[in-house]
Amino acid sequence: MATSRRAATRAEARKPTPEPSGGASDRSELPSNVYVGAGCMLERTRDTFAHYRSTQDPGLQLGEHVRVFQGTTFNVEADGSVEIGEGSILAGVIFMCAEAITLGRRVVASYNVTITDCDFHPLDPDLRRRDAIAIAPEGDRSRRPQLATAPVVIEDGAWIGIGAIILKGVRIGRGARVHAGAVVTRDVPPDVTVAGNPAEPMDASQHE
Amino acid sequence: MTLLAHDWYPAEVPPNVTLGERSWLHSSFAFVHHRSERDPSVRIGPDCGLYKGTYFDLGPQGQVEIGKCCTVNGATFSSNDRIVIGDYALIAYGVVIAGSAFAVPPDARAAMGEDSRLLEHQREVRIGDDAWIGSRAVVLGGSTVGNGAAVGAAAVIDGEVPDYAIAAGNPARIVGWARPSHPA
Numbered sequence: 244m245a246t247s248r249r250a251a252t253r254a255e256a257r258k259p260t261p262e263p264s265g266g267a268s269d270r271s272e273l274p275s276n277v278y279v280g281a282g283c284m285l286e287r288t289r290d291t292f293a294h295y296r297s298t299q300d301p302g303l304q305l306g307e308h309v310r311v312f313q314g315t316t317f318n319v320e321a322d323g324s325v326e327i328g329e330g331s332i333l334a335g336v337i338f339m340c341a342e343a344i345t346l347g348r349r350v351v352a353s354y355n356v357t358i359t360d361c362d363f364h365p366l367d368p369d370l371r372r373r374d375a376i377a378i379a380p381e382g383d384r385s386r387r388p389q390l391a392t393a394p395v396v397i398e399d400g401a402w403i404g405i406g407a408i409i410l411k412g413v414r415i416g417r418g419a420r421v422h423a424g425a426v427v428t429r430d431v432p433p434d435v436t437v438a439g440n441p442a443e444p445m446d447a448s449q450h451e
Numbered sequence: 452m453t454l455l456a457h458d459w460y461p462a463e464v465p466p467n468v469t470l471g472e473r474s475w476l477h478s479s480f481a482f483v484h485h486r487s488e489r490d491p492s493v494r495i496g497p498d499c500g501l502y503k504g505t506y507f508d509l510g511p512q513g514q515v516e517i518g519k520c521c522t523v524n525g526a527t528f529s530s531n532d533r534i535v536i537g538d539y540a541l542i543a544y545g546v547v548i549a550g551s552a553f554a555v556p557p558d559a560r561a562a563m564g565e566d567s568r569l570l571e572h573q574r575e576v577r578i579g580d581d582a583w584i585g586s587r588a589v590v591l592g593g594s595t596v597g598n599g600a601a602v603g604a605a606a607v608i609d610g611e612v613p614d615y616a617i618a619a620g621n622p623a624r625i626v627g628w629a630r631p632s633h634p635a
Contacts, residue, residue, distance in 0.1 A: 284558075286483075310559050313483060332563070334555040335527075350568065353529050353554055354547050362581065398565075403588045404552040406605070423552040423589045424607040424621040440621055 280307035294318040325362035342392035471497035484508040484556040537580035550592040
């Protein structure tokens with residue numbers, strides 16, 4: 244490699260560093276508490292399970308025919324557990340799970356969607372400083388304050404648009420639509436479309 | 452049939468993709484979900500930089516045309532229709548330009564069966580010369596971003612941004628104007 248670098252032209256020297264060979268696909272064994280249903284497609288990269296720390300059983304369960312595309316990451320804390328129902332599609336979804344995130348059947352989550360069941364730090368500034376100290380590189384993580392979590396449920400057939408963010412404790416009803424870029428802080432009733440930050444029901448005149 | 456000399460991903464660039472003179476593409480991994488049968492499916496002009504995190508998730512009828520001297524610093528193009536980008540456009544990291552708000556890679560669309568018909572309001576997207584699209588912004592099917600227009604970070608564009616307008620927010624609104632200081 245050193246030889247080729249020496250031989251590189253000036254133009255090549257400006258180019259970004261290529262990823263190491265085999266950087267994209269991760270062919271290592273899945274964690275033993277991950278269950279994959281028949282007919283699933285899991286486009287796994289080194290990032291997909293880089294922050295997967297679940298000690299639950301199951302820690303992650305994919306129903307039959309679930310499709311997980313590149314860009315999806317399962318960031319699951321020790322007490323966390325993620326369940327994805329049959330036929331759901333994850334086009335590049337960031338899961339941040341400390342307790343429970345459950346997706347029903349045929350849920351569609353588009354690119355850059357984030358789903359989290361925890362704020363990951365306390366709102367109280369004193370407690371938050373304690374947390375900041377505990378999570379420092381050489382801090383003592385056992386001294387982290389208790390984190391507030393609230394499960395997220397996304398019911399059958401709900402669709403989550405590009406870049407939307409679903410926050411803790413939210414239930415998204417069957418067949419609901421979350422528009423691109425929405426930040427969902429409260430429950431969405433079945434078959435309702437929400438949009439914006441914070442997400443509010445969208446009336447038909449706003450769109451189209 | 453091109454192999455990029457610097458590529459870490461062991462795949463060829465699809466034969467219906469053309470890359471202009473002096474243009475740089477980070478990796479053929481950009482085409483991992485490329486299913487376009489159009490010819491050309493992706494046409495990139497000269498002096499363009501397409502960097503890490505850029506993906507062309509194009510369905511059978513999907514097509515992307517990029518002019519000259521554009522920078523695409525990690526954006527996803529997901530459509531089964533045309534996406535046309537002018538010259539000197541700057542597209543920031545995490546941007547998604549998609550036919551539909553619920554876009555998914557073409558293989559998933561195929562697997563959705565009946566449901567995927569609801570995604571079929573796929574329409575053309577046009578982005579003008581000198582346009583600037585901020586980080587994590589979303590530009591949806593049927594939208595036009597005018598020449599010299601700027602789109603703020605995380606804005607959602609579902610309509611028309613006029614030439615030289617600055618659009619931001621969700622839903623995006625025009626928040627200002629930036630006209631050329633040296634008109635041609």
